[in-house]
Amino acid sequence: MNKERSEEVRKIQLTGGSTFTLSLPKKWVEEMDLEAGEKMVVEEQGSSLLLSPAKLEQEESARQAEVNITSDESLDTINRKILSLYLVGYNLIKIKPAEERLKSSQRKGIKEFVRKKLVGTEIISESIEEIKLQTLLSYSELSAKGALRRMYSVATSMQENAMTALEEGDKTLANDVIEIDDEVDRFQMYLIREVKAAIRNPSILEEIGLKSMRECLGYRLVSKNVERVGDHAALVAKNVLEMEETISDESLEMIKEINSFANSIFEKAAESFFEEDYEASEEVIQELREIYRMEEKVNQFLTKESPPEAIRVRLILESIRRIAEYGSDIAEIVLNLTIDKK
Structure with missing residues (x-):
């Protein structure tokens, strides 16, 4: 259940002739379990001040959770629990069996999942009775912008290599593209973890390299679009694998x-987001129309291709168009985030 937003108008008091003070709402102090003498973090955000208890930062670094699993529990279920705890910011996760010991298949699957999906997380101890996972990477070491740039770089590389695989009929390269999709997912999960932490504790905004809650939302939305670009690059590679004839x-x-042209749209959109460039994002949206014209032209030509490969090519075209559309979606997010700077 969402809490209703409450607002109060309070007067600034002058005490001791030189100090300005503002009292805190009693209800909020009690809800945050604060007492007289505790420290508060005060951050300037334009014309606003952000207040948060200093102890939140200490609690953030010490968050621990324990997962008890049964011998018949599926690996997918176990991994979803681990991922959920990772995303909401737990730094130490203990995985224990509800019975005597962890099954070998469970231990192997957990280790593979951590390696493929959780950035900055290591298995610090392992036995048949317990696995301990710890996130060792601090938010300041990899900012939200850094994580998103990594996602963007991998996604564009995937699409370039998928096209090379199509051009050269290189199925080994196509397989490599599909496998590297996990890298995009890893950094998206890490970025979501950062954003959730900032929502829970706004005092870490500067640490993750962002300026406001609004910017957090922008990064979350853009990361989803970049992740989908990676998915469609992998789909292009899968269609290359399934082709029996050359085109x-x-x-x-x-x-x-x-x-x-689609990659150009995606790249311009991503850069307009990083640079907060309203005009560039508007250009991206205008350019999207050309993709539809180009797609129609290719589809009309495909009547000359053999039927099985024509189907594959149309699926590849659809993924290429979707990549351009995700670029346009990113550009719209930039417009919404930067309109007040015009």
Whole structure:
């Protein structure tokens, strides 16, 4: 249940002839379990001040959780529990069996999941009775912007390599593209963890490299679009794997042309977000129309292709168009975040 937002108008008092003071609402002090003499963190955010208890930062670094699992519990269920605890900011996660010991398959699956999905998290101890996971990477070591830039870099590399795999008929490269999709997911999970931590404790905003809750929302939304770009690059690679025949040189050139334009839209959108560039994001949205025209042109040409491969090419075209559309979605987020700076 959401709490209703409460607002009060309080007067600034002058005490001792040189100190300005403002009293805190009693109800809020009690809810936060604060007492007289405790320290508060005061941060300037434009014309506003952000107040948060200093002890929140100490609690943040000491958060621990324990997961008890049964021998018949599926690995997917176990990993979802671990991921949920990671996302809400627990730094030490203990995994224990409800019975005597952890099954070998469970231990192996947990270790693989941690390696593939959880940035900055290590297994610090392991036995048949317990596995301890600890997140060792601090927010300041990898900012939200750094995590998103890593996602963006991997996603664009995936799409470039997927096109190379199509052009050269390289199924090994196509497999590599599919496997590296986990890297995009890893950094998205880490970014979500940072954003959730900032929502819970606004005093760490500066530590994760952001300025406001509004910016947190922007990073969360953009990360989802970048993650979907990675997914569609992997889909292009999967269609390359399933192709039994090569496509004509003319079709390939048309696909490369539309792919280059789609990537350009995505890259411009991402940079407009990082640079908070309203004009550049507006240009991206205008350019999206050209993708639809190019896609229609290729589809009309595909009647010359053999039926099985025409289907694959259309699926590849759909993924390319979706990549451009996700770029446009990012540009719209930039417009919403920067409109008041115009």
